[in-house]
Amino acid sequence: MGFNNYFGPGRTNQNPYLKSPDNKVPMKLYVPHIGHFEGLEELLAGSDNIYAVYMAGSPEYVGTGRTNLSAPKLEEIAQQTEYAHSKGVKMEIVLNSSCMGGQHLTPEGYRAIDWYFDKLNSIGIDSITVADPYLVEMLAKDYDMDVVVSVLSFVDTPQKAEFYEQLGATTIVVDPAVNRHFDKLEAIRDTVSCKLKLLVNEACLYQCPFRYAHFNFFSHANGPGPKPNVLDDYYYYKCLSLRIKDPQQIIKSPWIRPEDLKEYKHITDTFKIGGRTHFVNWILNNVEAYANERYDGNLMDLLDSIKDLKDTFYIPNRELDGAIEQWKKCDKVCHKCGYCKRLAEKVIYTYSGSGEEIRKIPLGSIGDRT
Numbered sequence: 273m274g275f276n277n278y279f280g281p282g283r284t285n286q287n288p289y290l291k292s293p294d295n296k297v298p299m300k301l302y303v304p305h306i307g308h309f310e311g312l313e314e315l316l317a318g319s320d321n322i323y324a325v326y327m328a329g330s331p332e333y334v335g336t337g338r339t340n341l342s343a344p345k346l347e348e349i350a351q352q353t354e355y356a357h358s359k360g361v362k363m364e365i366v367l368n369s370s371c372m373g374g375q376h377l378t379p380e381g382y383r384a385i386d387w388y389f390d391k392l393n394s395i396g397i398d399s400i401t402v403a404d405p406y407l408v409e410m411l412a413k414d415y416d417m418d419v420v421v422s423v424l425s426f427v428d429t430p431q432k433a434e435f436y437e438q439l440g441a442t443t444i445v446v447d448p449a450v451n452r453h454f455d456k457l458e459a460i461r462d463t464v465s466c467k468l469k470l471l472v473n474e475a476c477l478y479q480c481p482f483r484y485a486h487f488n489f490f491s492h493a494n495g496p497g498p499k500p501n502v503l504d505d506y507y508y509y510k511c512l513s514l515r516i517k518d519p520q521q522i523i524k525s526p527w528i529r530p531e532d533l534k535e536y537k538h539i540t541d542t543f544k545i546g547g548r549t550h551f552v553n554w555i556l557n558n559v560e561a562y563a564n565e566r567y568d569g570n571l572m573d574l575l576d577s578i579k580d581l582k583d584t585f586y587i588p589n590r591e592l593d594g595a596i597e598q599w600k601k602c603d604k605v606c607h608k609c610g611y612c613k614r615l616a617e618k619v620i621y622t623y624s625g626s627g628e629e630i631r632k633i634p635l636g637s638i639g640d641r642t
Contacts, residue, residue, distance in 0.1 A: 303559055307344050325364070326544075327352075330343055333388040336490070364397070385410075420441070427447055430460045442466055458539065470544065472528040474576050477521055486507035522585065529589060584623065
């Protein structure tokens with residue numbers, strides 16, 4: 273079947289906004305997909321609240337800023353796109369390498385990427401997420417797909433947003449580092465006319481010192497060869513160890529709780545759930561929480577980048593009700609404020625014991641770990 277045959281009668285042009293009561297925020301949820309057809313079937317069968325799914329493309333052309341659990345070939349992407357469209361769900365391909373070693377600027381590299389973009393365009397992909405400004409402009413000039421600026425472009429000011437819009441961006445995924453800087457979010461919203469998307473559950477360290485180096489490493493490890501032969505991921509394990517030593521860093525991380533989406537409705541109606549390296553049931557749990565704007569369990573269940581700490585810490589999500597009011601007015605000078613540290617001591621529990629004797633112990637009861 274040719275690539276141009278994937279807009280069959282099953283595809284709809286409806287706008288599947290979430291149907292929610294008047295007190296909920298109408299929204300578009302962009303949901304991670306691990307990349308194989310069976311996973312997509314399970315994902316779309318599990319929820320009616322998915323506006324779009326996104327997955328990695330082939331690392332042979334452009335890498336991504338995350339580990340790839342699956343690298344679908346063009347025929348597989350075409351099949352999955354047709355299926356998503358038949359369900360009224362959009363398909364987005366993520367090619368957000370933060371570093372390509374300059375290969376995209378060579379004649380050979382350009383021709384390979386141009387060929388791949390052309391095939392994705394013919395398949396009917398709705399949008400492509402990229403991080404490199406060159407690829408933003410290339411996509412905007414030569415293709416019909418929406419151009420999404422990745423979080424790995426680190427758009428955290430109105431000036432950066434304006435530059436990317438001038439290059440042709442259709443949507444900008446704002447740097448999560450400013451998720452709680454409402455003055456910056458509002459300034460970005462006032463400056464550009466393109467769409468904005470917020471990543472709600474990434475949970476990286478606030479102002480992480482490893483962020484640029486870590487995503488450059490991923491870009492080479494998950495992109496065209498030669499691939500680095502590394503033994504482990506220094507940045508990831510260092511990140512985990514810092515949180516174990518100083519759990520208040522979990523609270524400082526700029527995630528957005530499901531209950532707090534309403535605070536962002538004047539910024540955007542489009543939210544992205546991170547986690548395309550997770551199992552479908554984990555993804556669907558997030559979809560349900562954010563669609564319902566409520567989660568009564570452990571906040572750690574929803575957070576992407578620190579999933580390995582889920583059995584180390586327990587944070588009753590509803591005990592964080594109201595914290596957004598402090599973060600909305602906070603000037604982020606932590607050593608003077610201390611709010612997140614006090615909140616961590618109040619709401620973070622650790623586990624003790626084993627088997628049926630496991631107990632949750634309040635962090636504040638075992639002293640300051642810093």
